Amino acid sequence: MKITKVLKSRFEILLNYILIYILQNKARKYSNIKKKVIYAHDFIGTVINVENVYEEIYLKKIVNLFFRGEKLNTFIDIGANIGNHSMFFGEYFKKVISIEANKNNFELLKLNCPESK
Numbered sequence: 022m023k024i025t026k027v028l029k030s031r032f033e034i035l036l037n038y039i040l041i042y043i044l045q046n047k048a049r050k051y052s053n054i055k056k057k058v059i060y061a062h063d064f065i066g067t068v069i070n071v072e073n074v075y076e077e078i079y080l081k082k083i084v085n086l087f088f089r090g091e092k093l094n095t096f097i098d099i100g101a102n103i104g105n106h107s108m109f110f111g112e113y114f115k116k117v118i119s120i121e122a123n124k125n126n127f128e129l130l131k132l133n134c135p136e137s138k
Contacts, residue, residue: 047071058132059103066103075105088113102126104133111136 044067057073059066068075087093096110101119103126111117111134119134121127 044071055108057103057105057108058129060129065105069105074109077109080106080109084110084113101130101134103129107134 057069059069065075074080092115093113095116095118096107096114098104098107098110098117098119101107101121102123104119107117107119107130117134117136119130121130
């Protein structure tokens with residue numbers, strides 16, 4: 022019984038190292054992109070770390086509906102969390118207003134979006 026537990030824990034450790042290696046290699050393709058402050062061990066933060074943007078497919082669909090080449094006036098992100106959507110839409114709007122009630126999220130938001138109000 023003890024040998025099985027030891028093998029299982031060693032397998033889990035090896036699997037974790039393999040996953041970390043894969044994630045780090047995938048994240049390297051974004052090395053020239055502005056870094057974002059995220060929560061460690063958070064699903065959304067992990068997606069941002071690996072893919073650079075959370076919910077990118079949906080955000081691009083919104084852009085395709087409204088964006089016609091010229092920057093739009095103002096984007097208001099209510100419940101901005103750490104600023105994922107604010108940063109994404111900052112490329113398409115002249116001004117971004119980010120609103121976040123949670124104090125911890127707001128601190129990360131300020132780091133990620135210093136140019137937002």
